[in-house]
Amino acid sequence: MRFPTLWRPLALLSTLATLVLPAAADVALRSSSLAACQANSGFTASLFDVSYTPNNNSVYINMIATSSIQGHVLFDITILAYGYQIIRTTLDPCTSNLPGLCPMTSGNMNNPFVLKVSPEAASNIPGIAYTFPDLDAKVRVNINMTSGPQAGTRVACIEADISNGKTVDLIGVKWASAAVAGLALLCSAVVSGLGYTNAASHVAANALSLFGYFQAQAMIGLCGVPLPPAVQSWTQDFVWSMGIIRVGFIQDILTWYQRSTGGSPSTIFDSLHTVSVQVEKRGLPMLVEPAVNLFKRAASMMPKTGLVERAASGIAKRGNVQTFFGSYIVYGIQRVAFRAVIETTNLFMTGLVFFYIFVVITALLVIVFKGILELAFKLHWIKNETFADFRAGWVTVLKGVLFRVALIGYPQMVVLCVWEFTQNDSPAEMVLAACFFFGISAVLGWAAFKVIRVARRSLEMHRNPAYILFSDPQTLNKWGFLYVQFRASAYYFVLPLLGYTLLKGLFIALGQRSGQTQAVALIIIEVGALITASVLRPWMDKSTNSFNIAIFSMNFINAIFLLIFTDVFGLPPIVIGVVGVVLWIANAAFSLILLLMLIITTTIVLLSNNPDTRYQYMADDRNSFIKSQTMLQTTAELNALAATARGEGKHGVDLDEEDNESEMSNPANFNSVRSSRSPVADAAAALDGGSSTPDHSLKNRASYNGSFVRAPSPFNTNGSNSNVSASRLSHNSAQMVGYRTHDRSSSLAWQRGAGYDEVSH
Missing domain, CATH: 2.70.220.10 (Ganglioside GM2 activator)
Incomplete structure (x- = not known):
């Protein structure tokens, strides 16, 4: 018998797929x-x-x-x-x-x-x-x-x-994707602790974007749309990013918890030897429609208790669950639970428990790392300046890390908590769903509000939102997770991002009975996100913008594919089947490219002596405002000694105590500059090429890359005494604030951006 040419391209794909599939005996x-x-x-x-x-x-x-x-x-x-x-x-x-x-x-x-x-x-x-x-x-x-x-x-x-037993739902893909994203986030934290904030922010931004793409893939599988088998298996590879992970003893505990709090656990996996479970496919929605009209929630739930037969229509209802012609039908969120071998009544608690475990493990890692550093310092294994910023302000860093974990887990908590409102597995679980959903939403909303307040205050005082956002270490370490991946002028973009996540999660959780509604809503949401990202380009630089715009583009394409799967266009079945294969191949290739980019970038950062040099400095000049917390006391003492040596006495520079706590210098750069330059040379260089823009206060002095800039000496370069007036001193101080050894031409723009063109003598 001669087979149609359809099998020929599939044969090529099969050959490629067998390279990554385990061999079967x-x-x-x-x-x-x-x-x-x-x-x-x-x-x-x-x-x-x-x-x-x-x-x-x-x-x-x-x-x-x-x-x-x-x-x-x-x-x-x-x-x-x-x-x-x-x-x-x-x-x-x-x-x-x-x-x-x-x-x-x-x-x-x-x-x-x-x-x-x-x-x-x-x-x-x-x-x-x-x-x-x-x-x-x-x-x-x-x-x-x-x-x-x-x-x-x-x-x-x-x-x-x-089925032939071959699938792309592979444990190796799950571990590889999770390991790359997790190690990249860990690498960014270590690099940031070493003082390379520019490289760390790039790696963290790309890792978070990749993690968000994995969650978007999982959300496709959670939609109540009939999906081809390849799409079901591919999206199942990423449900770990939504906390849907099966561990046997945890499932036993969750079943006990539900029973003890007044719920009725489903037992579908205990009845598989007597009952078939159908995963929704093309053709079933038309047959299920009468049941949907009879039972509002039947089409989206799994078996629970009490089988009620309806012989005339061939439909049975077991508790809140529909069976069709003697078999149970699962789709959407239940389909993901069934494929993950998780009882549907345990799905919400599974996601919640793993989110909680993620939070606890992250906090313990930070605390253990702090203890290891202190022990290593006492044993003289590390120098005093190694991770000194983290050791001095680890509590603030821990708060920022936990906020970032909340941001990462927000998509899964929106989908699972809101979906639990429709399931009512037990009164206690309903309370937990309400607490976590509203609690995390309120925390992230409050954090976004704080960032906007700080940025607006910085604009009012310095005409630049980056000044306070990046010069205050407490603000940066605690709230920086919301804005470091964006350019300073796009500090507000976290609000549209949270709104995008919330709206998308609500449609997925509440639209399980209408796949067409979900598909149309996701197309509108994704095209809005793509246009917004392409027009505003809010991320920190060109490469990061391209990385994220590409992800939004792929999400939009996937939403179109999702609409095709609903069969709203009445396409031939072969077209829908081929589109499913195309979605799998396209997303697999795209994911591989993103993973390789992140792996290569992270490896280069880890192997570089100075990873900051491989990235361009941000156009918002945030590096000029980022200060180290390690040399506060030393800097204050050196300032006093320098003022005394210049003979300024009580008329010298008056350093504000609060400002000193937020303006600090990097130890390594500070020491290198101190050893290679003298106050006289610094003053001469500043007078040579500095700006003539005066400053309103000496407390607005700044450093670039942590190098400390001194006030001008009352002596000229050849050692002769010169009388410097107070106005000239203020004038020269502003010059030195803008002075940067590596790029003198950009100092004027930076001074104007930071508000140094406002003068009050």
């Missing part, structure tokens, strides 16, 4: 669920387990079925792959010696049996069917009467999905 085709494809079907099955092994050409069949058909029948068998019909044949059970089917009799069937397949029939199955991952294939059997008054009519229709 035996190939087989399996099906674990049987669905009725017509109303009032005369043949239904609550359990269907079939396995075909080509090595011995045998089919093992185990099913629990109910038949109301009496008489001789003919089976019309059709095999479809990606919606394309590849095989159609008829089978007479009398000539094939099928036990109990010639003639068919009404009653229950519960007798496993084995059928032999002829070599001719086996040769009709292409080899790709055994190797291509997440095969979108199914067999449809129409049962037609050949005797009696109903001769020539179809009395039953049944369908079974076919």
